Amino acid sequence: MNDFIIVTSNEVAGYQITDVFGEVFGLTTRSRNMFSSAGQQLKTVVGGEINGYTKLQHETREMSIERMKEEAIGKGANAIVAMRFDSSTFQNVDSVVAYGTAVKIEKKHI
Numbered sequence: 302m303n304d305f306i307i308v309t310s311n312e313v314a315g316y317q318i319t320d321v322f323g324e325v326f327g328l329t330t331r332s333r334n335m336f337s338s339a340g341q342q343l344k345t346v347v348g349g350e351i352n353g354y355t356k357l358q359h360e361t362r363e364m365s366i367e368r369m370k371e372e373a374i375g376k377g378a379n380a381i382v383a384m385r386f387d388s389s390t391f392q393n394v395d396s397v398v399a400y401g402t403a404v405k406i407e408k409k410h411i
Contacts, residue, residue, distance in 0.1 A: 306381075307370065315409055316409060328365065329364040329368065
């Protein structure tokens with residue numbers, strides 16, 4: 302579904318919500334391999350961005366969004382409103398949950 306819309310607002314400009322299907326979630330938990338994690342730990346000594354962890358967080362977030370979207374489509378939705386993230390990291394394991402409200406929207410007729 303190419304025209305699937307995900308927004309953090311409670312409404313989508315130019316559209317009206319016609320059905321509400323309820324909460325949807327996309328949970329992803331990932332870890333880096335031991336050798337990569339050791340290299341990233343060394344980076345913390347000198348400071349700066351830890352690129353490996355940044356990449357892991359980005360990939361985990363994108364996977365969570367995709368899983369949330371798949372759940373919404375399964376319920377018959379074509380959009381998600383009020384989308385949010387929650388995340389945690391513990392011992393090289395990164396968990397992200399994307400969540401929102403699955404809805405069906407249609408363009409407003411002016």
